[in-house]
Amino acid sequence: xxxxxxxxxxxxxxxxxxxxxxxxxxxRRRRGPTASQWxxxxxxxxxxxxxxLFYAYPLWRNVDLSLHDYTIRAFVQGNAEFVGFENYxxxxxxxxxxxxxTNTVLFTVGSIVFQFAIGLALAVFFRxxxxxxxxxxxxxxxxxxxxxxxxxxxxxxxxxxxxxxVNSVLGAFGAEQINWLTSPDTALxxxxxxxxxxxxxxxxxxxxxGLQNIPGDVYEAAxxxxxxxxxxxxxxxxxxxRPVSLITILLGLIYTLKVxxxxxxxxxxxxxxxxxxxxxxxxREAFGTGQPDFSPAAAVGNVxxxxxxxxxxxxxxxxxxxEDS
Amino acid sequence: MSATIRRNTRRTWWKTALGVLFTAVMLFPxxxxxxxxxxxxxxxxxxxxxxxxWEPTFEGYSAVLDQQLPALGTSLLVGLGxxxxxxxxxxxxxxxxxLLHLRGGRTLNFLLLVxxxxxxxxxxxGFYAIYNKLGLLNTVGGLIVADSTIAVPFGVLLFTAFMxxxxxxxLQAAxxxxxxxxxxxxxxxxxxxxxxTITVSLFAFxxxxxxxxxxxxxxxNGDLIPITLGIYHYIGNNTTQWNAIMATAVVASVPAxxxxxVAQRYVAAxxxxxxxxx
Numbered sequence: 110x111x112x113x114x115x116x117x118x119x120x121x122x123x124x125x126x127x128x129x130x131x132x133x134x135x136x137r138r139r140r141g142p143t144a145s146q147w148x149x150x151x152x153x154x155x156x157x158x159x160x161x162l163f164y165a166y167p168l169w170r171n172v173d174l175s176l177h178d179y180t181i182r183a184f185v186q187g188n189a190e191f192v193g194f195e196n197y198x199x200x201x202x203x204x205x206x207x208x209x210x211t212n213t214v215l216f217t218v219g220s221i222v223f224q225f226a227i228g229l230a231l232a233v234f235f236r237x238x239x240x241x242x243x244x245x246x247x248x249x250x251x252x253x254x255x256x257x258x259x260x261x262x263x264x265x266x267x268x269x270x271x272x273x274x275v276n277s278v279l280g281a282f283g284a285e286q287i288n289w290l291t292s293p294d295t296a297l298x299x300x301x302x303x304x305x306x307x308x309x310x311x312x313x314x315x316x317x318x319g320l321q322n323i324p325g326d327v328y329e330a331a332x333x334x335x336x337x338x339x340x341x342x343x344x345x346x347x348x349x350x351r352p353v354s355l356i357t358i359l360l361g362l363i364y365t366l367k368v369x370x371x372x373x374x375x376x377x378x379x380x381x382x383x384x385x386x387x388x389x390x391x392x393r394e395a396f397g398t399g400q401p402d403f404s405p406a407a408a409v410g411n412v413x414x415x416x417x418x419x420x421x422x423x424x425x426x427x428x429x430x431x432e433d434s
Numbered sequence: 435m436s437a438t439i440r441r442n443t444r445r446t447w448w449k450t451a452l453g454v455l456f457t458a459v460m461l462f463p464x465x466x467x468x469x470x471x472x473x474x475x476x477x478x479x480x481x482x483x484x485x486x487x488w489e490p491t492f493e494g495y496s497a498v499l500d501q502q503l504p505a506l507g508t509s510l511l512v513g514l515g516x517x518x519x520x521x522x523x524x525x526x527x528x529x530x531x532x533l534l535h536l537r538g539g540r541t542l543n544f545l546l547l548v549x550x551x552x553x554x555x556x557x558x559x560g561f562y563a564i565y566n567k568l569g570l571l572n573t574v575g576g577l578i579v580a581d582s583t584i585a586v587p588f589g590v591l592l593f594t595a596f597m598x599x600x601x602x603x604x605l606q607a608a609x610x611x612x613x614x615x616x617x618x619x620x621x622x623x624x625x626x627x628x629x630x631t632i633t634v635s636l637f638a639f640x641x642x643x644x645x646x647x648x649x650x651x652x653x654x655n656g657d658l659i660p661i662t663l664g665i666y667h668y669i670g671n672n673t674t675q676w677n678a679i680m681a682t683a684v685v686a687s688v689p690a691x692x693x694x695x696v697a698q699r700y701v702a703a704x705x706x707x708x709x710x711x712x
Binding site: 145146148149150151152153155156159160163164166167168169170171173174184187231234235237239240241242245247248249250251252254255256257258259260262263264265266267271272274277281306309363366367369370374388391392395396403406407410411413414417418420421424425 | 537547566676
């Protein structure tokens with residue numbers, strides 16, 4: 110019962126968008142261009158004002174923070190000294206930088222690989238409909254919908270060294286107590302596991318809707334030719350799903366680079382810098398200690414924006430190529 | 435006919451079993467949260483742990499009702515404010531981009547995609563600096579505006595995609611009847627966009643309700659803190675009463691659960707909207 114509306118909902122919108130495209134040019138010629146353009150500007154005006162005030166201005170303030178030396182006093186008095194790229198130099202030469210870089214790469218790549226692999230496996234599994242498949246698939250959305258603080262604190266309690274369920278189960282098999290969140294060896298692993306869990310629903314939903322667009326007769330033809338499930342996956346599903354997979358991975362990258370909540374709530378980036386990524390580092394410098402240090406925090410944040418932008422351009426490029434084909 | 439169905443059911447029952455197993459593994463943390471929230475304080479540290487709350491207690495929940503009601507109210511207010519702000523800005527913009535072919539629309543679309551990629555930490559710092567000057571720190575209004583930045587770009591893109599698919603004939607008919615751009619928007623486009631409005635509202639609400647970064651930076655000393663910050667303070671202050679923490683977490687998850695049951699198709703539509711274009 111739950112399957113039908115989902116499928117309609119997911120496929121309706123994009124098809125509508127694509128269907129409108131051919132109609133657009135004739136429409137524009139018929140109408141007086143100036144009058145409707147004024148109307149268009151009028152309707153877009155709230156958004157334009159909004160983007161300037163609540164996106165451009167905060168971002169500009171952030172650049173401004175990173176180019177000055179804002180101490181707390183300077184923050185209140187507003188007379189911070191202009192230091193150019195000194196904050197950036199300080200960030201790059203900081204001892205935290207190599208650790209944060211390694212952690213960001215490990216956290217991001219680890220999360221993406223497993224989220225994607227598990228999400229894809231589940232999507233293929235749910236592709237064939239069976240009793241309850243729609244309802245079960247809906248249940249998989251739960252982790253994604255929960256507030257991050259809820260999931261992160263639940264994981265923190267599950268991974269608690271003395272009373273956590275994970276250690277108690279492992280202990281039943283004779284394993285030693287593992288200090289998941291408080292040992293520098295496992296802190297990053299723990300937050301990555303929690304983040305993988307959080308990301309599976311997103312991957313599942315997108316890859317599943319991608320699978321729906323592969324026509325069923327391709328599989329029928331393949332099975333007539335005697336291709337087994339494994340063969341069908343590698344020679345049909347995987348190649349045909351490539352465009353959707355690329356976009357899923359790219360969006361995953363962008364989302365994972367931004368993650369602060371999960372790590373901050375579970376380990377606050379510690380112990381030491383053991384689970385500090387760039388985003389967490391930025392948050393900690395600005396808001397995480399009693400001594401807010403906005404200037405280096407803003408510098409780290411701007412580096413993060415640059416990285417996100419690179420992936421953003423890639424995303425756009427991919428999307429355009431997909432629209433053309 | 436019925437024989438085939440019966441045979442099919444028999445052939446797929448193991449898939450159902452496997453599916454139930456996968457779902458159970460996936461949702462174990464959620465079960466654990468509920469279980470811990472019902473466990474008595476004295477049993478929290480027992481070894482082996484209590485796998486099932488045989489003797490449930492509602493201590494945790496009564497603590498939530500005692501202490502977190504204002505926080506729940508604040509979160510509700512912030513969520514609803516965010517919904518209104520997002521829809522009021524995104525729906526007309528979607529009309530301008532999707533139907534009125536705003537010049538420079540491609541650039542604007544690109545900017546919106548980029549806007550979604552900006553980390554919230556970075557926005558939080560910018561907002562902090564601005565709010566600090568304007569005296570907007572620790573205000574509900576300030577938090578609503580900051581939270582809406584998560585949903586507005588998504589909302590515009592979703593409305594644009596949907597409205598671009600509205601049949602031209604409908605708008606032309608309205609124009610023949612003498613309706614201007616505003617009338618067409620209000621009496622043709624808005625009613626037709628009901629589903630998109632629901633999807634956008636759902637996500638705007640859920641994101642504002644779940645937000646931790648903006649709340650913990652822009653509103654950390656406010657009188658009115660949202661529930662996410664309520665949980666966070668709870669963890670900081672009182673590490674022994676995990677049943678109360680988990681009870682708060684369960685209560686904070688209620689909107690997500692309700693949405694999943696009531697509006698699952700809108701949720702699924704929203705997840706895929708930004709990602710898959712064919």
